Amino acid sequence: MKYFLLALIVSFSLLAQEDQQQLVCIHGFLGATWNMHLLSKNFTKKGWDVTNWGYSSREKTIKSHSKDLVLELCKLAKKQPGKAMDFLAHSMGCLVLRAALNHPDCPHEAKIGKAVLLAPPNKGSAYAQFLNGFSLIRSFAKEMSGKELLTEGDFEHLGQMPSSMENVLVIAGNGGYNPVIVGENDGTVAVSETCLSTPHQHIVLNTGHKTILFNKDTFINAYYFLK
Numbered sequence: 001m002k003y004f005l006l007a008l009i010v011s012f013s014l015l016a017q018e019d020q021q022q023l024v025c026i027h028g029f030l031g032a033t034w035n036m037h038l039l040s041k042n043f044t045k046k047g048w049d050v051t052n053w054g055y056s057s058r059e060k061t062i063k064s065h066s067k068d069l070v071l072e073l074c075k076l077a078k079k080q081p082g083k084a085m086d087f088l089a090h091s092m093g094c095l096v097l098r099a100a101l102n103h104p105d106c107p108h109e110a111k112i113g114k115a116v117l118l119a120p121p122n123k124g125s126a127y128a129q130f131l132n133g134f135s136l137i138r139s140f141a142k143e144m145s146g147k148e149l150l151t152e153g154d155f156e157h158l159g160q161m162p163s164s165m166e167n168v169l170v171i172a173g174n175g176g177y178n179p180v181i182v183g184e185n186d187g188t189v190a191v192s193e194t195c196l197s198t199p200h201q202h203i204v205l206n207t208g209h210k211t212i213l214f215n216k217d218t219f220i221n222a223y224y225f226l227k
Helices: 002-019 033-045 062-079 092-101 126-131 135-141 145-151 216-226
Strands: 022-026 049-053 085-090 114-118 167-173 201-205
Touching: 022 033, 022 062, 022 092, 033 049, 033 085, 033 216, 049 062, 062 085, 062 092, 062 145, 085 092, 085 216, 092 114, 114 216, 126 145, 135 145, 167 216, 201 216
Parallel strands: 022 049, 022 085, 085 114, 114 167, 167 201
Antiparallel strands: none
């Protein structure tokens, strides 16, 4: 009898693992995994299988970072073949995700889930381009992804969210004040700069570029959208 109960418990445990939604969290420029810790922790509490992926943001170009992300996605896909992955990315992490989803080696599992993009500079950042006028900022940002953020007018060359990923939500912030930026903004990126050129849902929260990661409404909207 005890062996039957043990087998039953194991079966239910495996079934629960199969039912878990996969979520990959990706931080932004000058960020680290701790930036996404609160969001990833909240999703884990809800029973999700969360991977909080980290990378040294200044050390490579956006496309080079995306290749590293693809390697991680391939590992996850190998563990659970055929299981869709969802994504929660912030700022430059959204650009790394876009590039990864358009990489030829990106697994199919990554292209059939949902994605929530937090404060993404999809159309570039006027504020970043303003900062590019200061040599100290250029030196600190380095010549890789930092330079791209400071100089690119848009990021269409990274590719679009794949058509197989039909559910994409952009959450922008309008709780910032920056006289350099025209229109509502989060202090770093204008609301208008967060929009994708492909179909997606879009909402605006009264929060800043960094504080969007710790805003309870961010989690609530991301959770119910992905769920």
